[in-house]
Amino acid sequence: MDFNTKLLHGKTVKDYPYNATIPAISQVTAFQYESAEEQEKVFHHKAAGYAYSRVGNPTVAAFEQRINELEGGNAAIACSSGMSAITLALLNMLCAGDEIIAGSGLYGGSIDLFEDLTKFGITTRYVRHMTVEEIEPLINEHTRVIYGEVIGNPGLDVMDIKAVSELAHSYGLPLITDATTATPYLVNPLKLGANVVVHSSSKYINGGGNSISGVIIDGAAFKWDFDKFKALDGYRKFGPLAYTVRLRTDIWENLGSCLSPFNAFMNTVGLDTLGLRMERICSNADKLAHALEKMPGISDVNYLTLDGNPYKELVDKQFGGKGGGILTFRAGSKERAFKLLDSLKYVTRASNIGDVRTLAIHPASTLYIRSTTEQREAAGVYDDTIRISVGIEDADDLIGDFSDAISKSDCWL
Numbered sequence: 001m002d003f004n005t006k007l008l009h010g011k012t013v014k015d016y017p018y019n020a021t022i023p024a025i026s027q028v029t030a031f032q033y034e035s036a037e038e039q040e041k042v043f044h045h046k047a048a049g050y051a052y053s054r055v056g057n058p059t060v061a062a063f064e065q066r067i068n069e070l071e072g073g074n075a076a077i078a079c080s081s082g083m084s085a086i087t088l089a090l091l092n093m094l095c096a097g098d099e100i101i102a103g104s105g106l107y108g109g110s111i112d113l114f115e116d117l118t119k120f121g122i123t124t125r126y127v128r129h130m131t132v133e134e135i136e137p138l139i140n141e142h143t144r145v146i147y148g149e150v151i152g153n154p155g156l157d158v159m160d161i162k163a164v165s166e167l168a169h170s171y172g173l174p175l176i177t178d179a180t181t182a183t184p185y186l187v188n189p190l191k192l193g194a195n196v197v198v199h200s201s202s203k204y205i206n207g208g209g210n211s212i213s214g215v216i217i218d219g220a221a222f223k224w225d226f227d228k229f230k231a232l233d234g235y236r237k238f239g240p241l242a243y244t245v246r247l248r249t250d251i252w253e254n255l256g257s258c259l260s261p262f263n264a265f266m267n268t269v270g271l272d273t274l275g276l277r278m279e280r281i282c283s284n285a286d287k288l289a290h291a292l293e294k295m296p297g298i299s300d301v302n303y304l305t306l307d308g309n310p311y312k313e314l315v316d317k318q319f320g321g322k323g324g325g326i327l328t329f330r331a332g333s334k335e336r337a338f339k340l341l342d343s344l345k346y347v348t349r350a351s352n353i354g355d356v357r358t359l360a361i362h363p364a365s366t367l368y369i370r371s372t373t374e375q376r377e378a379a380g381v382y383d384d385t386i387r388i389s390v391g392i393e394d395a396d397d398l399i400g401d402f403s404d405a406i407s408k409s410d411c412w413l
């Protein structure tokens with residue numbers, strides 16, 4: 001089965017109650033049992049069933065199974081947000097004293113989170129680029145995980161997943177990737193050697209901009225050294241499944257970051273069209289980026305399929321030549337960037353990505369207000385940077401909207 005067929009007819013799309021074609025919304029807190037004996041079995045995982053929606057819910061499970069199949073994982077665990085997915089993916093395997101190595105071009109919220117984690121004794125060392133050359137010198141006896149975004153948002157640095165995972169494994173470390181901006185349409189990181197994938201499914205997976213959620217997918221191929229990864233000690237008997245088992249029955253369950261059944265339902269509906277949307281989004285973004293490059297008054301158009309993009313070869317190899325939905329450019333000054341944004345007719349000013357609508361934002365004054373200038377610039381965010389999350393409108397209307405807005409902001413100067 002190819003991508004779009006698998007979305008609709010994969011082996012995890014099946015047997016919904018009453019022969020429904022999509023899973024119903026089990027908007028319920030608890031599940032009742034005929035007998036205390038039966039309930040005991042469910043609590044001891046000796047019988048299939050649900051007990052309490054923080055710990056398991058059929059609508060949430062249906063979403064988890066579909067995204068797991070799509071990523072080629074062993075198990076997926078849905079969370080209340082992308083940030084909770086990232087937090088739990090790391091806390092599940094880290095203890096105080098452990099170190100993370102991460103790319104400095106991360107999503108701003110992740111950088112803020114890593115700062116929060118320092119209070120718990122977990123420190124992060126940053127590399128400017130997620131390359132073997134930059135990562136290797138930072139590995140020491142405290143390093144426990146390499147963490148990076150497949151496509152950095154909004155700097156658009158691309159990680160060579162295969163090369164970085166080989167490096168990580170040669171030091172007995174797992175690679176965790178945030179694949180939000182790439183989506184399973186561009187790449188399955190687990191198949192290239194990543195060990196755990198996280199998504200903010202609030203973005204492309206949901207697609208309609210209607211629910212906050214996240215998901216963690218474990219490939220269960222990493223051989224945990226339980227003397228080194230103390231957080232997973234106690235789960236030794238599960239071997240490579242230790243990460244999933246601890247997450248499901250301990251960290252995720254106890255930290256209470258469950259996804260609501262309604263949001264899980266919206267994500268499942270969204271997944272049906274992920275392939276179609278991404279095909280259109282990638283094509284629109286490619287057309288818009290090429291058109292923006294020719295427009296006077298703006299500079300530094302950054303998109304992965306443009307000639308001269310340093311990642312072009314990797315984009316061809318890893319993403320089949322597709323560039324995803326994010327692009328950025330510089331408008332000359334903050335004032336001009338604001339004027340340009342205010343002149344857009346169709347493009348929506350909103351701080352999200354992966355919506356069917358094209359969205360634009362000035363990251364320096366919004367998403368990065370907690371970062372230093374140095375941190376911002378490492379993430380590709382300058383005072384005049386505009387980030388666009390390309391949607392599924394007609395490409396010519398989008399190009400026209402930007403060209404009108406750019407000429408208006410010129411007049412204003």
Ligand SMILES: *Cc1c(COP(=O)(O)O)cnc(C)c1O
Nearest residue numbers: 081082083107153180200202213
């Ligand atoms: C949005 C985003 C997040 C955070 O996800 P939420 O669902 O907003 O919590 C994490 N990583 C990336 C790359 C994102 O774009």
